[in-house]
Amino acid sequence: MDEGFCIKPRGGGYVGGGGTKCGRWNPTSEQVKVLTDLFRSGLRTPSTDQIQKISSQLSFYGKIESKNVFYWFQNHKARERQKRRRVSIDEQKENHYQGKNSSSITHFAEINQISEPERVIETLQLFPLNSFGTESEAEKQLRFFANDCKGTASFSYGMGAEMDHPTLDLRLS
Amino acid sequence: MDEGFCIKPRGGGYVGGGGTKCGRWNPTSEQVKVLTDLFRSGLRTPSTDQIQKISSQLSFYGKIESKNVFYWFQNHKARERQKRRRVSIDEQKENHYQGKNSSSITHFAEINQISEPERVIETLQLFPLNSFGTESEAEKQLRFFANDCKGTASFSYGMGAEMDHPTLDLRLS
DNA sequence: GCTTTATGAATGAAAG
DNA sequence: CTTTCATTCATAAAGC
Numbered sequence: 001m002d003e004g005f006c007i008k009p010r011g012g013g014y015v016g017g018g019g020t021k022c023g024r025w026n027p028t029s030e031q032v033k034v035l036t037d038l039f040r041s042g043l044r045t046p047s048t049d050q051i052q053k054i055s056s057q058l059s060f061y062g063k064i065e066s067k068n069v070f071y072w073f074q075n076h077k078a079r080e081r082q083k084r085r086r087v088s089i090d091e092q093k094e095n096h097y098q099g100k101n102s103s104s105i106t107h108f109a110e111i112n113q114i115s116e117p118e119r120v121i122e123t124l125q126l127f128p129l130n131s132f133g134t135e136s137e138a139e140k141q142l143r144f145f146a147n148d149c150k151g152t153a154s155f156s157y158g159m160g161a162e163m164d165h166p167t168l169d170l171r172l173s
Numbered sequence: 174m175d176e177g178f179c180i181k182p183r184g185g186g187y188v189g190g191g192g193t194k195c196g197r198w199n200p201t202s203e204q205v206k207v208l209t210d211l212f213r214s215g216l217r218t219p220s221t222d223q224i225q226k227i228s229s230q231l232s233f234y235g236k237i238e239s240k241n242v243f244y245w246f247q248n249h250k251a252r253e254r255q256k257r258r259r260v261s262i263d264e265q266k267e268n269h270y271q272g273k274n275s276s277s278i279t280h281f282a283e284i285n286q287i288s289e290p291e292r293v294i295e296t297l298q299l300f301p302l303n304s305f306g307t308e309s310e311a312e313k314q315l316r317f318f319a320n321d322c323k324g325t326a327s328f329s330y331g332m333g334a335e336m337d338h339p340t341l342d343l344r345l346s
Numbered sequence: 347g348c349t350t351t352a353t354g355a356a357t358g359a360a361a362g
Numbered sequence: 363c364t365t366t367c368a369t370t371c372a373t374a375a376a377g378c
Contacts, residue, residue, distance in 0.1 A: 145240035
């Protein structure tokens with residue numbers, strides 16, 4: 001793949017024309033059967049090594065790449081969860097106690113996370129207190145960005161007259 | 174202009190009015206282009222300052238936050254690495270059996286041109302100015318393979334030594 | 347054959 | 363940095 005370049009009309013602009021012959025993997029029934037079997041056996045997130053082996057085995061039945069196996073598991077797992085979640089919500093709507101015991105395994109923490117405090121640590125400018133190693137640069141950055149006022153940051157950095165048109169001059173010295 | 178913002182392009186788009194309730198950042202093609210350009214220029218882990226500047230510049234094309242830029246680079250970098258890794262392994266495997274009567278499955282016209290100057294200038298103080306740039310085709314990332322498999326199930330499909338033929342021994346023990 | 351559905355692929359966000 | 367999750371985009375296959 002990688003050469004087809006699937007055009008993505010995201011953001012409004014429709015890229016007319018465009019052959020985009022992105023041929024995607026089309027698993028054979030045997031391949032699907034094996035994959036499903038593995039999934040049912042409990043395999044959910046195969047390791048790289050496992051994926052390689054599975055892919056090799058399945059290549060007997062037809063063209064296949066490692067990434068196909070990877071995607072298959074990702075999608076399968078995600079969709080199962082998705083389905084399950086829908087059911088969960090559905091039951092929640094009912095709001096009836098389930099006569100069914102068995103401490104529900106489904107952790108629906110996500111569902112009512114809708115109104116989570118979000119733990120917005122004001123600004124915390126008190127002590128930078130750089131505790132070595134415990135926090136990576138990336139994390140610091142992220143936290144920093146959290147305060148970022150979202151709406152089009154157009155502070156005058158000395159960007160001069162860059163707002164006139166797409167200057168794109170990204171000199172970041 | 175494409176007019177990006179957070180409108181869901183598909184179908185009618187039920188973003189609901191007034192709420193500004195946009196889910197996740199949906200980069201415009203211009204934004205992606207610039208980011209890709211920067212990446213190709215060698216920028217991999219922009220500093221906080223750089224991120225802010227980039228974000229400011231890109232805000233011209235649509236709503237964007239610093240953290241979006243941060244995440245973009247993080248993801249892009251990680252996925253490029255993953256892709257490369259996977260392709261390598263795949264090519265390595267490509268030499269395996271399929272000897273049977275396989276009907277020319279050897280149609281792997283997907284030899285990625287991992288060719289890229291690859292001048293990973295860690296520090297990168299200045300940029301070669303954006304300069305047009307054709308639609309960079311480097312936007313096909315690939316997910317990585319997990320390494321979870323916390324002994325979920327005791328299946329032990331005998332994939333390991335039997336690479337002679339599709340054993341597919343899915344012993345679930 | 348055109349519409350709907352199923353699913354492969356991609357990627358933003360975030361947790362670890 | 364690595365790994366996982368959620369949501370969306372794109373398209374081949376199925377249904378009408």
